[in-house]
Amino acid sequence: MITRLTKIIFIFFIASGATNCSVSKNKTATMVDSLDPVPIKVEIIGKGKPIFYLPGFTVPGSIWKETTENLSLKRKSYLFSYAGFNGNKPIGMPWYMSIKNSIIKYINENNLNEIIIIGHSMGGNLAVDIASELPSKISKIIIVESLPCMREIMMPNVPAENLYYDSPYNKQMLEMDDQQFKKMALMMATNMTCNKKKVETLTNWILEADRETWVYGYTDLLKLDLRNILNQVKCESLIIGASFPDLKIAKENYENQYSKLSNKTIIMASNSKHFVMFDQAKWFYETLNDFLVDEKK
Secondary structure, X not given: OHHXXXXXXXXXXXXXXXXXXXXXXXXOEEEEOOOOOOXXXXXXXXXXXXXXXXXXXXOOHHHHXXXXXXXXXXXXXXXXXXXXXXXXXXXXXXXXXXXXXXXXXXXXXXXXXXXXXXXXXXXXXXXXXXXXXXXXXXXXXXXXXXXXXXXXXXXXXXXXXXXXXXXXXXXXXXXXXXXXXXXXXXXXXXOOOOOHHHHHXXXXXXXXXXXXXXXXXXXXXXXXXOHHHHHHOOOEEEEEEEOOOOHHHHHHHHHHHOOOOOOEEEEEEOOOOOOHHHHOHHHHHHHHHHXXXXXXX
16 A cells, blocks of 8 residues: 555656636636746736635646636636646746746735635645745645655655756656657556546646656656745645545645644545545535635635
8 A cells, every 4th residue: 555655646746637617707817928938827817816826747727717716715816837838838947946936026026915825736835835935925825735745755765865857767758759658647647536537638738748847847846845844834724635545644644744834724535536626626616615715805
């Protein structure tokens, strides 16, 4: 069971998936775009106080559109997408740091305050990072299927310094032919959701990713360890984890890794893999609405 759990968490962030949901008629959408490669792109929907939606690795911001339509909040939604994925031009390394710094810069330049952040997978890491650096600007964060240090689960006692871009493993990933890569992507997608209808979509987002961004960006995520900054997060936090493949082990991992985060609630989704919003959609929306009930102002 431990081996199986490690396998699932190994692909914790190599996740992709989105539905082509249309924007509801009573909302307006604006896409912040650029001809030059930029770390982030932002789609804006609606009006009101800001709520940020941060997707996982390879995942487009559009995955959150169904969530925006199912939350009982009148807020301005900011749907983020990342360089190198979903047709966005790639940028140089370090990739994760550039994404994080660009979001922080976006917040400061637009003078945004009282921000709610919902982050899935890597987006959950970004939520923690941003909330720790801008505690006065973030009112609540919701972390979905994200650990502060996945390396500790995958590679116990392996220091971040041992991971580097020009590694033999990364070289192998870069040189993998299309057929091999497609087979691997399908296996990953299958392990990410119980919803068979979403597997093809998840697979395609992986296949469409810029290969160097996929390989080197994942190295950035493996090196990440946010446990020592959790005590700098001052806002109320909701952590949602998936029960698959073992509820007891998964919950213990969340409790151990988030031990330094105060003012938190950890909830585990039953009968769900990594994409909780696909596997337990109704429960997911209800859980978010319950946590955000005081924000309906």
